[in-house]
Amino acid sequence: xxxxxxxxxxxxxxxxxxxxxxxxxxxxxxxxxxxxxxxxxxxxxxxxxxxxxxxxxxxxxxxxxxxxxxxxxxxxxxxxxxxxxxxxxxxxxxxxxxxxxxxxxxxxxxxxxxxxxxxxxxxxxx
Numbered sequence: 001x002x003x004x005x006x007x008x009x010x011x012x013x014x015x016x017x018x019x020x021x022x023x024x025x026x027x028x029x030x031x032x033x034x035x036x037x038x039x040x041x042x043x044x045x046x047x048x049x050x051x052x053x054x055x056x057x058x059x060x061x062x063x064x065x066x067x068x069x070x071x072x073x074x075x076x077x078x079x080x081x082x083x084x085x086x087x088x089x090x091x092x093x094x095x096x097x098x099x100x101x102x103x104x105x106x107x108x109x110x111x112x113x114x115x116x117x118x119x120x121x122x123x124x125x126x
Contacts, residue, residue: 002026002115004096009120016086016124022079022096022117030054033099036070036081037110038122040092048094049081050107059107063089086124093119 008020020036031054039045049070051058058070069082079096097113099105105112 004117006096006117006120009122011123012086014087014124014126017084020081020094024077031101033101033107034079035097037095038092045110047108088124088126091124094122095119
């Protein structure tokens with residue numbers, strides 16, 4: 001059974017940085033699509049970034065481009081999200097997600113993903 005466990009959330013001031021981690025277990029394939037999503041209270045869950053673990057292709061939401069970087073360590077089965085220049089609008093619960101690789105996938109759509117973590121809270125104060 002695939003399990004995803006996020007960590008690294010916290011409270012920072014605007015302009016600060018955080019790095020989120022997502023440890024994956026129960027994986028059986030050599031490549032997956034993994035992504036980060038976030039959700040603020042009363043707001044629909046939105047994509048932040050995604051990547052295929054078997055390639056260097058990565059995808060970013062417009063709000064994340066230039067500030068956030070998604071990366072992974074395949075040996076550790078861990079996905080990361082480096083977040084810089086954080087702003088109050090970045091506040092929310094951040095979720096890690098994983099999907100088996102299939103044709104025609106849309107990496108920045110939540111419906112693409114098969115498994116989700118419990119989330120880690122990020123709070124950015126002004």
